Amino acid sequence: MKILVADRLSQAGLDIFSAAEGVTLDYQPELSEQALLCAVADADALVVRSGTHLTAEVFEKAKCLRVVGRAGIGAENVDLDAANRRGVVVMNTPFGSSITSAEHTIAMLMALARHIPQACAALRAGKWQKDSHLGVELSGKMFGVIGAGKIGRLVIERALGLKMQVLVCDPYLTTEAIQQLGGEQVELLDLLRRADFISLHVPLNQETRGFLNAELLAQTKPGCRIINCAQGGLIDEEALVAALKSGQIVGAALDVFAKEPPSADHPLLQFDQVIATPHLRAASADAQINIAVQIARQILDFLQRDLITNALNVPSVNASLLKKMRPSFELAERMGLFMAQYRSGHFKQVSLEYTGTMTTHPLELLTATFLKGLLRPVLGEQVNDVNASLLARENGIRVSETRVYSAAEFASSIQVRIDSDQESHSLSGALFGEKDYRLVRIDDYMVEAIPEGHLLVVHNEDRPGVIAQVSGILASAGVNISMFNLSRRRIEGTAVALIGVDTPVSPDVLHQIDEAEGVLFVRPIHLPLATDWDSL
Template identity: 40%
Template sequence: MKVLIADGVSQMAVDILKDDFECVIKDKLPAEELLQIIPEFDALIVRSASKVTAEVIDAATNLKIIGRAGVGVDNIDVPAATARGIIVINSPGGNTNAATEHTCAMMLAMARNIPIANETLQKGEWNRKQYTGVELKDKTLGVIGMGRIGSGVAKRALAFEMKVIGYDPYINEERAKDMGVEVGTFEDVIAKSDFITVHMPLTDSTRGMINKDVMYKMKKGVRLINCARGGIIVEEDLRDAVLDGQVAGAAVDVFTSEPIPADHPLLGVKNIFVTPHLGASTVEAQVGVAVDVAQGIKAALNGDPVMTAVNMAPVSKSVMQVIAPYFDLAERLGCAARALVEGGIKKLDVTYNGEIADVSTRMITTAVLKGILSAELDDVVNFVNAPGLAKQRNIKVSEVKNKNTERFANTVTVTVTAGKNQTVSIQGTLFGDKARIVQINDNRVDVAPRRCLLLCPHNNRPGVIGQVGSIMGAAGVNISGMQVSTTSKEDVNLMILTLDSEVPADVLKLITSMEEIYDAKMIMFK
């Protein structure tokens, strides 16, 4: 497999990947060349310079994963990638500390006029009175967006004896209060704060959220900081509000379009301090984000789940450790259920019993969908596109959780409804790290879901199993395992054969033609 590194990253990231994959490094890659060469590659690493457009994604016929060495993914068309089943990952924690510290540095530099004081002193001017600043102590800091960076800034502001009020539509109020942060509405933050820092992603709802109307609802003399994403604050409105005296100062590290032109509205304006997108520009952060993404790409290309995918539900490391062992089991249960019903699947119910019911199981359910859909589609089905493909096919998906168990510590039960309300239920568990099928409908079994399985409900009389074995032997199909389970129907047993190869159609027809065999279903695990 080939990995394209389109923007320069730490050599440590290259070292992680080069032993397993062919790495091609093309720093500052022109858009035309990216479009031309992308079909060759299985993975792509970018920072903020390269634009991964829908056109690039359409051309990327082999691409499986895009890694953004940083937090923001606004330079990647994530919906287009998702539609193609391409995983998009970022490094949400790799530059958190760097961005947090830069925000605090910008706030302090603005409060004490450090940039302009340095500039004029270097020119031989001594302007102590002109550059009198303000203290942070006892001021109110409004934090818009209480994620990793926003929370980090709040924590440091409290050390400066500031009062902190935070706004975030998804804020955990209990955690914020434990930190000593007051939780408020957007309007509360705007009206009460002496300093306001934004830490929201750039989306349709946050684009231009700090505009002229909002600025004039703030305290007169407020100071604004934006080290998050360009476009959240309307740049022309900010310039006008500073010139008008409504906003006393601003510190800006990010811009709507980068690099900025010489006539940018925030340049040359007194009390507006700017830096060229330095939030993540520390030695430690550049190594951190590159290593994070390289490890994610290595995992994805080796078929393992990744924790930092932005186009699937995020999962913490602790939860991933619990659920990851169930992915293979879940996928095989889905594959088996698909093979045991006919017609289009209308409904999928996944029931979790035991301690596993205490954690988020969405990715396990997605693994079940992978198994179901991979059995009937030629397209690549993965954790990214499986939910969307199920929705396109009008498959209703539900989860049921119950901590009560009967025979095993944890079980996953997959129930599918297909065709004319045909239903099949199949249950599995883990014995150590080994997947086992332990129930099919109302039949208790103990089968390893590997290779090929042949399920034959049959009349419980002597000679039936031996006759099937003889047919298999004559056809050169090796039986590596066999189990017989009683069913709820009198004199009907369920024979399950584990085979080393698929049963040819003519052989399967011969078996089903036997008077004592009521049905024969093949399960082929990919």
């Protein structure tokens, strides 16, 4: 397997790749756009930093690519939509530089409070100006933290050590959780109006892009100072320029910008009260080693052990959970493959219901696995666990999930209903042990069958002679029956026969069965044998 490293990476990470068995390392930092398109063509994995932009064209050229490792926290340089369409897992390293990022925030806080960069520059220019660089104490000041994730929490911890009073705005944390951190939970407007210093620690997405705009900046406490070492684009930069000019904001410390690098004449860089660093939040020797080692291990875990860690576009699964969920994955994908061959017409809606112990698993993964089985016979090998849900949406298929915690019939089961433009069908599967899973219901008919091999589903009238006809046709064609499961709901109604056969049934024999008296319709199903599963 080829691993392309397209940005500079600490030697510690490169050594891990070099020592791995079955891996070829291609280390080409600072590739041009055209060179990257050529180099990535046969790569199984790609490692980048913030300097390499992975566009839709890159993913289109990368025919073998399975995983991207972003060595760092953000992934703004990766086209996630393109990665999803190609079914490429995108990982980052959110914890390798957490301490370094938090320390840089505190460094910016202190430099902003005491005008350290400005005083240093003046002294180098031969000016001894103590009075013009009068700063403020941090002790006792209100420090507003917007976002209390991993880095935000480390910043809070350090601000408390400086004897600051910490206000926290994070809608995803409870009051108790914020109190345990040592902060006071407040709403955003309350934080803006009370804080002497404000530090941003939220991800950049559609909701947060430019959220600190002119309207919110006008709500800040007069004389407030703002720090952003999180993501460029969180602050409306034009609005911040206006707030600095008016004196509403008296200082800002910025490590990130909406467009990087910013131009030399960027308006924010013209203010003496603005200090800026070139995206240095993770720029420490310790963090670079941590990030490189972390991304190398994540990439190898994915390629060699199918483990997903710190993924941005698919749920992460650790080794113990993956092993525990393996039978559920197998059952879900086989049910998808079954329904793809059983139904007729174009898919319109898929409804999945998970019951019992199955509800303790990440349902997004199980649903994606089912959809992969359902869509592969229609869309081909391009469908995988990453892009299955996206491809379903793009093809107009509505997908819904339901959890039922108390199991009625089976301790752990999956029930699915598929509506097409022609008909509707349902299927249920259940786990019976660590490796034992079976189909237990087809269209409300109780069955019990291992979902593998060549199967025939026969819907027929429940009357004497029909089954004999079907068995006779198969016998005449030399097709051996390995399993026969018959189910009905009432006498002289309709029934379903699930028949296992040793060899595929020819179209001619299927036509004979379909035309037999009393047979309503027949559907052939082919599922991989259990020994073939690892090759799927």
